[in-house]
Amino acid sequence: MSNLEAISPxxxxxxxxxxxxxxxxxxxxxxxxxxxxxxxxxxxxxGASVTILERAGAGGGASAMAGGEIYMGGGTPIQKxxxxxxxxxxxxxxxxxxxxxxxxxxxxxxxxxxxxxHFHWLVECGVTFKPSFYATPCWEPPxxxxxxxxxxxxxxxxxxxxxxxxxxxxxxxxxxxLLERSGGWELMRHLSATVDKGGAAVRPDTxxxxxxxxxxxxxxxIARSFGQDFAIRARRGVVLASGxxxxxxxxxxxxxxxxxxxxxxxxxxxxxxxxxxGQGVGAMVAHLDAAEAALPSNPxxxxxxxxxNQFGQRFINEDTYCGRIGQMAVFHQQxxxxxxxxxxxxxxxxxxxxWGARPTYVAxxxxxxxxxxxxPTGSLQATVETYNRFAREGRDPVFHKRQEYLRPxxxxxxxxxxxxPYATFTLGGxxxxxxxxxxxxxxxxxxxxxxxxRATWGIPSWGYASGTSLGDGTFFGRRSGRAAARS
Amino acid sequence: MSNLEAISPxxxxxxxxxxxxxxxxxxxxxxxxxxxxxxxxxxxxxGASVTILERAGAGGGASAMAGGEIYMGGGTPIQKxxxxxxxxxxxxxxxxxxxxxxxxxxxxxxxxxxxxxHFHWLVECGVTFKPSFYATPCWEPPxxxxxxxxxxxxxxxxxxxxxxxxxxxxxxxxxxxLLERSGGWELMRHLSATVDKGGAAVRPDTxxxxxxxxxxxxxxxIARSFGQDFAIRARRGVVLASGxxxxxxxxxxxxxxxxxxxxxxxxxxxxxxxxxxGQGVGAMVAHLDAAEAALPSNPxxxxxxxxxNQFGQRFINEDTYCGRIGQMAVFHQQxxxxxxxxxxxxxxxxxxxxWGARPTYVAxxxxxxxxxxxxPTGSLQATVETYNRFAREGRDPVFHKRQEYLRPxxxxxxxxxxxxPYATFTLGGxxxxxxxxxxxxxxxxxxxxxxxxRATWGIPSWGYASGTSLGDGTFFGRRSGRAAARS
Numbered sequence: 001m002s003n004l005e006a007i008s009p010x011x012x013x014x015x016x017x018x019x020x021x022x023x024x025x026x027x028x029x030x031x032x033x034x035x036x037x038x039x040x041x042x043x044x045x046x047g048a049s050v051t052i053l054e055r056a057g058a059g060g061g062a063s064a065m066a067g068g069e070i071y072m073g074g075g076t077p078i079q080k081x082x083x084x085x086x087x088x089x090x091x092x093x094x095x096x097x098x099x100x101x102x103x104x105x106x107x108x109x110x111x112x113x114x115x116x117x118h119f120h121w122l123v124e125c126g127v128t129f130k131p132s133f134y135a136t137p138c139w140e141p142p143x144x145x146x147x148x149x150x151x152x153x154x155x156x157x158x159x160x161x162x163x164x165x166x167x168x169x170x171x172x173x174x175x176x177x178l179l180e181r182s183g184g185w186e187l188m189r190h191l192s193a194t195v196d197k198g199g200a201a202v203r204p205d206t207x208x209x210x211x212x213x214x215x216x217x218x219x220x221x222i223a224r225s226f227g228q229d230f231a232i233r234a235r236r237g238v239v240l241a242s243g244x245x246x247x248x249x250x251x252x253x254x255x256x257x258x259x260x261x262x263x264x265x266x267x268x269x270x271x272x273x274x275x276x277x278g279q280g281v282g283a284m285v286a287h288l289d290a291a292e293a294a295l296p297s298n299p300x301x302x303x304x305x306x307x308x309n310q311f312g313q314r315f316i317n318e319d320t321y322c323g324r325i326g327q328m329a330v331f332h333q334q335x336x337x338x339x340x341x342x343x344x345x346x347x348x349x350x351x352x353x354x355w356g357a358r359p360t361y362v363a364x365x366x367x368x369x370x371x372x373x374x375x376p377t378g379s380l381q382a383t384v385e386t387y388n389r390f391a392r393e394g395r396d397p398v399f400h401k402r403q404e405y406l407r408p409x410x411x412x413x414x415x416x417x418x419x420x421p422y423a424t425f426t427l428g429g430x431x432x433x434x435x436x437x438x439x440x441x442x443x444x445x446x447x448x449x450x451x452x453x454r455a456t457w458g459i460p461s462w463g464y465a466s467g468t469s470l471g472d473g474t475f476f477g478r479r480s481g482r483a484a485a486r487s
Numbered sequence: 488m489s490n491l492e493a494i495s496p497x498x499x500x501x502x503x504x505x506x507x508x509x510x511x512x513x514x515x516x517x518x519x520x521x522x523x524x525x526x527x528x529x530x531x532x533x534g535a536s537v538t539i540l541e542r543a544g545a546g547g548g549a550s551a552m553a554g555g556e557i558y559m560g561g562g563t564p565i566q567k568x569x570x571x572x573x574x575x576x577x578x579x580x581x582x583x584x585x586x587x588x589x590x591x592x593x594x595x596x597x598x599x600x601x602x603x604x605h606f607h608w609l610v611e612c613g614v615t616f617k618p619s620f621y622a623t624p625c626w627e628p629p630x631x632x633x634x635x636x637x638x639x640x641x642x643x644x645x646x647x648x649x650x651x652x653x654x655x656x657x658x659x660x661x662x663x664x665l666l667e668r669s670g671g672w673e674l675m676r677h678l679s680a681t682v683d684k685g686g687a688a689v690r691p692d693t694x695x696x697x698x699x700x701x702x703x704x705x706x707x708x709i710a711r712s713f714g715q716d717f718a719i720r721a722r723r724g725v726v727l728a729s730g731x732x733x734x735x736x737x738x739x740x741x742x743x744x745x746x747x748x749x750x751x752x753x754x755x756x757x758x759x760x761x762x763x764x765g766q767g768v769g770a771m772v773a774h775l776d777a778a779e780a781a782l783p784s785n786p787x788x789x790x791x792x793x794x795x796n797q798f799g800q801r802f803i804n805e806d807t808y809c810g811r812i813g814q815m816a817v818f819h820q821q822x823x824x825x826x827x828x829x830x831x832x833x834x835x836x837x838x839x840x841x842w843g844a845r846p847t848y849v850a851x852x853x854x855x856x857x858x859x860x861x862x863p864t865g866s867l868q869a870t871v872e873t874y875n876r877f878a879r880e881g882r883d884p885v886f887h888k889r890q891e892y893l894r895p896x897x898x899x900x901x902x903x904x905x906x907x908p909y910a911t912f913t914l915g916g917x918x919x920x921x922x923x924x925x926x927x928x929x930x931x932x933x934x935x936x937x938x939x940x941r942a943t944w945g946i947p948s949w950g951y952a953s954g955t956s957l958g959d960g961t962f963f964g965r966r967s968g969r970a971a972a973r974s
Contacts (some may be wrong), residue, residue: 004771004918004926004929004930005929005930007771008771008928008929008930009769009928011928100744101744101745102740102741102744253589254589254773257587257588257589258588280928282496284491284494284495286741289776311801311802311885311886312885313800314798315798332819376884376885376886377877377884377885378873378876378877378884378885379873379884379885381873382869382870382872382873383869385869386865386866386868386869389865390864390865397863397864397865397866398798398799398863398864398865398866399798399863431491439491441495441496441498441767442491442492442495443491443492443495
């Protein structure tokens with residue numbers, strides 16, 4: 001039995017128990033990643049005074065560790081400069097198809113309609129996007145290019161459904177050197193500067209222990225810093241923005257057992273605190289069983305290879321978004337899959353893009369490779385024979401991989417197990433309105449309580465595209481701050 | 488956006504708002520299926536007076552519609568008479584492997600250790616089990632035989648892990664005629680007679696609208712009958728046993744979108760009321776994303792055929808429990824699969840066991856069949872070629888179907904789409920102790936509140952075996968009643 005305390009709602013504190021307020025402001029923001037920063041900026045735009053409470057020693061959170069893609073479209077200046085047509089409708093249609101089942105239609109609608117406006121807001125915050133497109137498949141560009149495909153828009157089945165456009169916008173870092181700094185770090189640098197400019201009080205090394213309620217309204221928080229508990233009053237509202245629960249082992253085991261034991265992408269602070277604080281005052285939650293799981297390999301190596309499951313079968317077109325492949329592998333193939341390729345394919349991938357991968361197994365025949373890889377007898381042979389037959393004709397009738405990545409395999413063959421670890425983070429959380437109000441019983445907003453980022457059910461309901469977390473964190477973060485300031 | 492009220496916790500009523508009690512007893516049971524009946528009997532065994540509230544015009548619920556298998560083992564008299572060895576440990580090992588991920592170890596342990604005792608209790612309640620084994624694969628025996636395999640115990644992978652034993656115990660109906668009455672109906676007949684004998688008050692046509700709480704303790708319910716609301720006091724406890732939420736469209740769409748639109752197995756009363764009543768007083772819930780989904784076909788037809796997904800691939804050994812296959816089809820193959828067979832196989836299945844199925848597609852070659860079935864070019868051909876090659880050798884190295892069901896397919900071929908409807912019901916619900924106490928925040932029991940049956944997270948966490956619902960409903964139903972009587 002797991003630790004039930006770690007997965008339980010956190011009870012609120014009645015205001016009658018608060019002897020004194022250590023500080024107060026109009027809006028109190030819990031968590032200083034991109035959602036919290038954007039909430040603070042939004043609240044200040046609305047004329048509110050803001051206090052940000054951050055558990056770590058400084059802001060950044062999982063956002064600063066992210067590659068930095070921000071999912072925006074509908075015709076941004078960067079898309080136009082790179083020659084891509086896009087519309088809010090096409091963006092909406094793609095996200096409706098890619099982020100379900102049960103896509104968050106209400107949020108997708110406003111997110112797509114106002115995406116260009118959001119782009120300009122980020123630019124006003126100081127973020128620079130270089131008007132250049134990085135065409136090589138990638139998790140994130142190793143260059144300082146500003147635009148990239150991040151969700152399989154140009155691969156089957158989406159390319160058949162919606163005219164494709166790249167929507168991953170990456171903040172430009174001057175003099176970027178590979179892996180030195182990430183776009184997420186750069187995003188947080190500018191958002192933090194904007195927060196400082198606005199005059200928000202930032203309190204690092206401060207954990208939130210409980211919400212304070214007064215007759216059903218959230219009016220502040222009990223926080224702890226250096227072992228001392230104290231109360232901070234929120235005259236207008238509290239915004240919960242401290243991330244998902246990938247780092248809460250017990251919550252993961254209860255809600256998403258398929259990713260238990262995999263790598264948690266984020267910080268120790270992604271422990272579900274915001275979700276549990278909300279639940280303590282009756283918040284609705286949704287999709288706690290959903291998570292992203294990144295395939296542990298690099299797209300340039302994956303696309304021309306074959307991906308097979310434990311039965312030696314292909315299960316997806318290898319040229320789609322590798323975060324989508326990772327979800328399929330973890331949730332539908334028991335996290336067991338392998339790359340199968342040949343020497344020619346391996347050699348054709350530049351060494352820097354192999355990420356150190358080398359074939360674990362090498363064989364002169366498919367029968368041998370199958371045996372070495374402990375795949376069922378005959379399974380891999382049948383898969384490759386069928387694949388090769390059609391690849392020679394330049395087509396893939398089963399999984400619809402694009403022609404440019406179809407190369408019949410020839411001896412010598414190689415196999416690379418991709419058993420993990422898959423980099424995972426959770427997608428479900430508090431149910432909020434498009435203005436970030438946290439919904440309680442019957443769906444009505446809980447007075448004084450707002451939420452944004454991975455603590456909430458946002459743009460991804462289940463299916464994921466890179467950039468939707470920084471995207472919905474900043475977009476709905478800002479809106480929640482503005483709504484809190486208005487209240 | 489779905490109807491948020493229909494998926495929300497139901498707020499409790501403070502006892503201060505209760506003007507008068509229309510009735511009272513020691514224990515009040517909500518719902519009169521097998522869990523509610525067993526709770527009532529258990530409470531009366533403990534010396535308590537009992538009132539059962541049932542929304543329909545009479546008891547029965549989904550239990551009376553069930554085939555009637557009850558999952559018991561560890562060496563029951565029926566198992567012994569039929570020549571099967573079984574132990575509580577083997578039963579536990581099987582259920583740990585088959586009911587996960589995240590199997591309910593705490594409940595499985597007591598459920599298996601006391602299964603033989605539970606068998607004798609059901610016999611004391613008047614249920615008869617005939618000491619004969621029905622060997623033909625089936626959903627439930629068309630005969631009055633008392634023992635049957637119901638969870639794939641004798642198929643891969645479980646047969647490699649644990650010595651197999653059949654554990655589906657079916658109540659015997661005198662002079663049973665096929666499909667006239669079900670074992671579940673028979674079970675309810677005896678449980679109801681035992682309830683009556685014990686003197687419980689049964690109130691049909693009565694819905695429960697709210698729990699009544701007094702300083703954190705559940706002390707009764709607000710019920711409605713013929714348009715009138717009234718309060719019923721529970722001096723010792725309330726047992727929530729009104730089933731899962733398969734009939735609550737909004738809850739299904741929110742928690743288990745994969746089964747939305749499929750057939751809900753059960754009654755209109757399976758609308759999540761017990762779960763929502765519990766949530767209203769802070770109950771923990773678990774595995775709301777889990778559901779059983781029965782493959783829409785009969786095992787005698789499925790076992791010797793091939794099952795393929797939308798990519799023309801096999802995805803499971805066809806000779807395992809068809810409830811397990813259904814889950815795999817709905818949750819991992821998008822609910823799209825087909826039977827592929829040949830004339831010889833079709834003719835070998837007795838007409839009564841085909842359940843009216845006929846090949847929708849017939850073809851002289853696999854290439855033609857593939858095209859008729861709109862399967863990807865080459866996919867089915869590769870699958871059947873590989874299958875046939877090994878079937879001729881009497882083996883199935885990929886999915887490990889038993890030799891007796893391996894028959895190489897030969898022209899003419901046939902295809903039967905199994906797109907649905909899948910008969911579904913939900914598995915997740917209130918988190919309860921092994922004594923049926925409903926756990927609230929931090930896992931501590933909510934005073935006065937108990938739960939059993941499909942309103943709770945019971946024996947199936949995710950994976951299912953026929954008989955585990957009537958099994959855990961009666962087993963933990965009785966324990967919850969006894970615990971409520973003791974309190």
